[in-house]
Amino acid sequence: MKIKSILASSILLFSLAAHSAELPDSPPDSILYISGQEIIVTPLQKKPVTGLSVGKITLDPAAALHLPALLGNTDLLKLLELTPGIQNSGDANTHLYIRGGDPGHHLLLYNEIPFYTSGHLLGFFPLFNADHLAVLELHKTGVPARYGGRLGSVIDVRTKNRLPEKTSVQGNVGLLSSQATLQLPLNEKFALFLSGRKTYLNLLMQPVLNATVNKNAKNRVDGLDYSFYDVNFTLTGDLSEKDRVTVDAFFGQDHFDISEEDLLLNGNLRWQNYLLSAKWDSRIRNNPWSQRVYVSAYRNTLFTHQAEMTLDRLSELQDIGYQNSYRFSLWNNQLETGLQYIFHTLRPQVYSIRNVAMDYQPADFSPEQAHEAAVYLSSTQNITDQWKVDWGLRYNGFFQEQFMQSLEPRLLLQYRLNETTSFRAAYNRQNQYLNSLSPSSVGIPMDFWVAASRQIRPQSGNEFSAGYFQSFNKENFELSAEIFYKTMNHVNEYFQTFAGSLDESYEDQLLYGSGHAYGLELLFKRNYGRWTGWLSYTLARSERTFEEINQGKTFPARFDRRHDLSLVSVYTFNPHWDISLVYVYATGNAYTLPSSWYFINHTPVKEYGDYNSARMPDYNRMDLSVNYWYKKNNGINFSVYNVWMINNPVYIFMNVEHNENTGLIQVNIKQKKLYTLTPSVSWRFQF
Amino acid sequence: MKRYFYILGITLLLVSCAEENAVQFIEYTPKVAVEGWIENGFPAVVLLSRTAPFDHPLDTTALMKQIITSAKVSVSDGEQTEILTLGVNYDYMPPYIYYGQTLRGETGKTYTLKIEYNNQVISAETYIPEPVPLDSCWFVKTSPSDTTGYIHVRWKNTSDAYYQIATKVAQKETVYTPCLYGNFSAAQLTVDAIVEIQINKGPMLFPKIQFNTYFSAGETVYLKFRTQPKAGYDFWTSWQNEILNAQNPIFPAHTNLISNIQGGTGLWCGYGTYTYQIETQ
Numbered sequence: 001m002k003i004k005s006i007l008a009s010s011i012l013l014f015s016l017a018a019h020s021a022e023l024p025d026s027p028p029d030s031i032l033y034i035s036g037q038e039i040i041v042t043p044l045q046k047k048p049v050t051g052l053s054v055g056k057i058t059l060d061p062a063a064a065l066h067l068p069a070l071l072g073n074t075d076l077l078k079l080l081e082l083t084p085g086i087q088n089s090g091d092a093n094t095h096l097y098i099r100g101g102d103p104g105h106h107l108l109l110y111n112e113i114p115f116y117t118s119g120h121l122l123g124f125f126p127l128f129n130a131d132h133l134a135v136l137e138l139h140k141t142g143v144p145a146r147y148g149g150r151l152g153s154v155i156d157v158r159t160k161n162r163l164p165e166k167t168s169v170q171g172n173v174g175l176l177s178s179q180a181t182l183q184l185p186l187n188e189k190f191a192l193f194l195s196g197r198k199t200y201l202n203l204l205m206q207p208v209l210n211a212t213v214n215k216n217a218k219n220r221v222d223g224l225d226y227s228f229y230d231v232n233f234t235l236t237g238d239l240s241e242k243d244r245v246t247v248d249a250f251f252g253q254d255h256f257d258i259s260e261e262d263l264l265l266n267g268n269l270r271w272q273n274y275l276l277s278a279k280w281d282s283r284i285r286n287n288p289w290s291q292r293v294y295v296s297a298y299r300n301t302l303f304t305h306q307a308e309m310t311l312d313r314l315s316e317l318q319d320i321g322y323q324n325s326y327r328f329s330l331w332n333n334q335l336e337t338g339l340q341y342i343f344h345t346l347r348p349q350v351y352s353i354r355n356v357a358m359d360y361q362p363a364d365f366s367p368e369q370a371h372e373a374a375v376y377l378s379s380t381q382n383i384t385d386q387w388k389v390d391w392g393l394r395y396n397g398f399f400q401e402q403f404m405q406s407l408e409p410r411l412l413l414q415y416r417l418n419e420t421t422s423f424r425a426a427y428n429r430q431n432q433y434l435n436s437l438s439p440s441s442v443g444i445p446m447d448f449w450v451a452a453s454r455q456i457r458p459q460s461g462n463e464f465s466a467g468y469f470q471s472f473n474k475e476n477f478e479l480s481a482e483i484f485y486k487t488m489n490h491v492n493e494y495f496q497t498f499a500g501s502l503d504e505s506y507e508d509q510l511l512y513g514s515g516h517a518y519g520l521e522l523l524f525k526r527n528y529g530r531w532t533g534w535l536s537y538t539l540a541r542s543e544r545t546f547e548e549i550n551q552g553k554t555f556p557a558r559f560d561r562r563h564d565l566s567l568v569s570v571y572t573f574n575p576h577w578d579i580s581l582v583y584v585y586a587t588g589n590a591y592t593l594p595s596s597w598y599f600i601n602h603t604p605v606k607e608y609g610d611y612n613s614a615r616m617p618d619y620n621r622m623d624l625s626v627n628y629w630y631k632k633n634n635g636i637n638f639s640v641y642n643v644w645m646i647n648n649p650v651y652i653f654m655n656v657e658h659n660e661n662t663g664l665i666q667v668n669i670k671q672k673k674l675y676t677l678t679p680s681v682s683w684r685f686q687f
Numbered sequence: 688m689k690r691y692f693y694i695l696g697i698t699l700l701l702v703s704c705a706e707e708n709a710v711q712f713i714e715y716t717p718k719v720a721v722e723g724w725i726e727n728g729f730p731a732v733v734l735l736s737r738t739a740p741f742d743h744p745l746d747t748t749a750l751m752k753q754i755i756t757s758a759k760v761s762v763s764d765g766e767q768t769e770i771l772t773l774g775v776n777y778d779y780m781p782p783y784i785y786y787g788q789t790l791r792g793e794t795g796k797t798y799t800l801k802i803e804y805n806n807q808v809i810s811a812e813t814y815i816p817e818p819v820p821l822d823s824c825w826f827v828k829t830s831p832s833d834t835t836g837y838i839h840v841r842w843k844n845t846s847d848a849y850y851q852i853a854t855k856v857a858q859k860e861t862v863y864t865p866c867l868y869g870n871f872s873a874a875q876l877t878v879d880a881i882v883e884i885q886i887n888k889g890p891m892l893f894p895k896i897q898f899n900t901y902f903s904a905g906e907t908v909y910l911k912f913r914t915q916p917k918a919g920y921d922f923w924t925s926w927q928n929e930i931l932n933a934q935n936p937i938f939p940a941h942t943n944l945i946s947n948i949q950g951g952t953g954l955w956c957g958y959g960t961y962t963y964q965i966e967t968q
Contacts, residue, residue, distance in 0.1 A: 309867075309868050495942060591941075592941045592942075593712070593713050594741055595712075595713050595714065595715050595716065595738075595740075595741060596715055596716075596717065596718070596738035596739055596740055596741060597738060597739055597741065598718075598720035598736055598737075598738045598739065598753075598952070598953070599720070599722070599734075599736065599780050599781060600720070600722050600926055600944070600953065600954070601722065601862060601864065601865070601926070602779070602780050602861075602862050602864075602891065603890075603891065603926075603930060605926060605929050605930070605944060606929065607718060607720075607738050607943055607952060608941060608942060608943050609713040609714070610713075613713055614711070614713050615711065654741060662746075664745065664746055665739075665745045665746075665750060666745070667741050667742075
């Protein structure tokens with residue numbers, strides 16, 4: 001009866017588990033699963049959530065559909081930002097910031113394959129089409145040894161691979177985009193999943209901007225033209241009782257035009273991802289064994305014309321990889337071992353610059369090639385009924401110009417005091433040989449990747465964490481508290497200027513330093529009843545120290561957030577109607593602000609204060625959503641993003657201007673923001 | 688049931704009270720800003736001011752208070768030292784200028800600037816590189832009926848120079864303005880080749896904003912073709928980036944100009960210069 005109630009009301013369900021559950025290849029039916037160790041978000045529910053136990057946090061599958069979403073699009077990654085330790089990224093930002101790390105520090109995987117992307121512009125659209133996905137995992141603490149190559153957390157998105165019983169089409173029709181997913185059983189053993197998404201932003205976006213942002217002339221957003229589409233394809237089937245094959249493909253492309261007449265600037269930006277993989281799951285002596293080959297690529301092209309200068313920039317990265325894994329038991333140990341290899345081909349920055357009649361000598365832009373390989377062994381063992389230990393060891397080798405290697409121990413120790421109380425401690429050592437650099441400090445997706453070499457240093461880091469988990473009232477209420485401390489070596493800050501592109505390579509504009517982050521993460525949630533939800537709070541600090549910045553003084557990282565609070569609440573009236581609310585408060589970003597100005601050559605110029613010494617205004621936002629379900633999985637969603645129309649600027653800049661009428665020289669402060677109150681309506685269907 | 692609506696109501700009320708926060712200024716610490724140069728064949732020129740705060744507008748009186756008129760400014764070539772004298776020239780901003788008279792710039796020599804002001808000693812060093820002459824320069828209109836056009840210049844590139852092209856329109860402009868992207872390194876061009884480029888008039892923000900990149904027909908344009916030390920090249924590149932890209936969302940500028948002044952900010956620069964006069968007929 002209780003389970004029925006949960007399903008009918010689509011409430012949020014969480015639980016805490018004393019030990020992390022290993023995800024099966026076919027994902028569980030639960031939809032959002034969060035623990036101190038990992039977070040799993042699944043978009044759809046077929047069965048009730050079962051086996052709620054201490055230490056595992058689970059969200060009802062339909063819950064994501066019932067939460068407010070910008071323009072009606074369910075965004076699983078944005079949903080993660082409402083949980084402890086994952087910082088709010090603000091408006092128009094597509095990066096994810098986890099436990100004080102940089103955006104390039106987390107490993108984004110699509111079916112365990114590295115996925116390189118800058119995200120979609122403006123934060124309007126989810127990175128992935130949720131209808132094609134079966135599960136999303138986030139490993140935040142105690143990262144298993146099978147994951148490597150990054151300094152921070154791991155996000156693994158898994159596509160659907162369970163054979164559907166019948167043909168179905170589901171999707172969403174919204175004001176700015178639509179999506180559809182076809183599930184097609186080919187026969188009793190094979191099935192095909194095909195999804196597509198397309199935006200038609202330009203039809204309606206400019207009227208929205210004109211009605212909101214552009215009312216204030218100082219904050220006008222003009223000349224903005226953006227679109228994207230993506231296609232997901234999955235073919236899966238059983239060759240025999242022991243053998244299953246899965247073929248995955250993904251292709252996505254974004255296109256963005258911008259013009260700023262004030263700056264004599266116009267340009268366009270295109271970025272593309274494609275991915276193709278084939279996986280074979282089998283068994284050796286009845287133990288799971290799998291292997292996969294894949295190719296994953298990212299390409300970003302920019303054309304910019306400013307005054308009389310034209311700049312074309314290309315950045316691309318392609319991975320060709322192979323990976324296998326084998327799981328077996330030995331002396332009451334659950335063991336896993338595997339081999340991974342990636343052949344990277346990179347062209348980080350290819351420039352072509354024209355200035356009317358001037359020809360610049362082309363630099364050497366031949367592709368870079370790097371080899372990355374790893375072997376690992378991990379173990380899970382219940383020492384007693386109360387104690388459990390997970391350990392792992394990963395060896396990495398990387399070659400570009402020179403050979404680099406590292407050994408990474410991983411340890412996760414768990415103690416279960418009783419049915420409702422557990423404790424956990426973890427240690428990770430991680431290394432990163434492929435670094436992400438982002439020229440834009442305001443979220444324009446121009447990220448590119450560079451490989452460690454004689455000039456580019458690899459990054460390394462350590463993370464320690466400890467947590468306490470408690471449930472009450474038969475798991476209806478749950479509380480978790482976790483602390484973490486991480487160190488980061490050879491982190492980078494990248495400073496690229498438009499004119500500096502002429503004669504400086506990216507290596508010249510890269511600075512290296514160290515970083516550390518620490519914090520306390522709290523979560524309190526209610527699982528059952530008409531009124532469900534959670535309250536998440538993170539108190540944290542993330543700092544960097546660079547010899548060349550601020551005279552070597554330690555400074556806050558850009559997304560250092562002292563306070564990050566999220567409230568999520570859903571109230572279900574009946575099977576047809578529910579209402580939900582999200583409230584987010586976060587300390588403002590650190591940024592660099594001018595402190596004074598002076599004249600040079602008859603022109604006022606700014607003298608900036610210490611790097612990242614100023615703070616953007618605190619981020620505040622409340623969203624509301626109402627769903628009307630006229631039948632199962634079919635309904636209308638009404639959402640209002642930023643109900644209180646609070647101005648959360650994307651970036652702030654100051655100019656010194658001479659008022660010719662008054663003779664005054666004054667500072668002009670401009671806060672660029674994209675959207676305040678944004679209502680939307682969308683239709684969700686399945687047949 | 689009712690209490691839940693109370694909770695919702697209180698939550699909405701609390702958040703609705705959140706106000707948009709104003710931008711908070713960071714602490715203002717004044718610095719001495721220097722704009723000084725010495726050209727081959729000419730004495731030194733130095734403009735001094737204090738950097739002005741961001742938190743309030745300045746009228747003419749307040750602006751004048753930022754100008755430094757009581758400093759002792761000297762320039763030395765290692766053999767002779769000259770103390771510069773203060774004069775007034777409303778062609779410049781700030782309009783009080785320290786002039787040299789006897790010590791004139793010579794190609795290849797190093798010049799040290801020393802400023803003593805308010806118990807501070809501010810210093811910088813530069814040299815005058817070998818100037819490079821233009822082969823020719825001329826004005827081009829796209830069609831005979833056009834009233835505007837561009838100036839083209841041609842010269843033989845050397846191997847290690849840092850060039851700057853600056854222009855001043857007679858009767859209209861009071862100072863030479865570096866051309867748009869007119870600050871470049873010889874290494875960006877083919878060494879020892881004859882180079883021809885179209886120059887684009889540089890942006891001006893004071894007293895009026897002027898972003899036109901072309902010249903009008905019927906003007907007299909003075910053009911300085913300069914060589915400068917690396918410090919000058921870095922400074923003027925960052926200066927142009929600051930002017931053009933402070934609001935650029937793709938490549939934003941938020942770093943200080945690259946200064947060579949010890950104890951202050953700005954530039955002390957030697958130039959190897961050839962000056963040309965062009966009639967834009």
